[in-house]
Amino acid sequence: MVPVNLEGLIGWVRSLPLASRGAESEIRLGTWMGVEAVFKLRIPKAYMHPRLDHSLRMARTRREAKLLARAHSLGAKVPLLLGVFPSAGLIVMERIRGKVLRDHITSGEYKSDEFKMAGEVLGKLHSGWISHGDPTTSNYIVSRGGVYLIDFGLADKATSIEDLAVDIHLFRRAVESTHAPLAREILDHFLEGYLAATGSLGNRVVERAEEIRLRGRYVEERRRTVWGG
16 A cells, blocks of 8 residues: 555555665655556665755756656656655656566567657657757667667757757767677668657758768867867
8 A cells, every 4th residue: 555645655666666766866666556667766865965965856856757758758768657655755657567678678679660660759758849859769669569769868858959859969989889790780770760759850860960970070179189089
């Protein structure tokens, strides 16, 4: 039974099986109203003033929940938001059963359509001017229902083409470093799905992502010249 008071709720969530723990939050698994669920609980920081810490956790929890709900309303394959408790720093969302795309690729079980679906998910977010912030193959899950994008902890409302382009740049860098032999194939299919979901906006975003990539190369070349690398 789920406790109704805040302190009891936090204690109950922390009694659930731990799936992972990061610097910002714990991910625990259980059920919510009879549905398999993921519980994301933001952890208080001992080094921060309690009031400031609580305020920041509340704000970040609200933002993440709103963006997750907005992404779902745009038709993107993301976990369904089941509950949010800002004062507890807690988000409850649908558990997506499947295999992480990164592992799916490494094991050789992937299909090219999965990369296209991954691009389509991000494209639907971008069509609603939402930047994900960390769209790597570790944050996609291949499920029976398709390819889902998870972990909206770094997501935000985009205010410029550059904000959206950074997502494309991050995905490209992650693929080139983690799946180098398949990078071209993955990116081609990914962009096919992305552009199908975004149209003319997507073309502008992809062009800007290329500019970001070239800027990075220029900085690296300058660094090598200055330091004699």
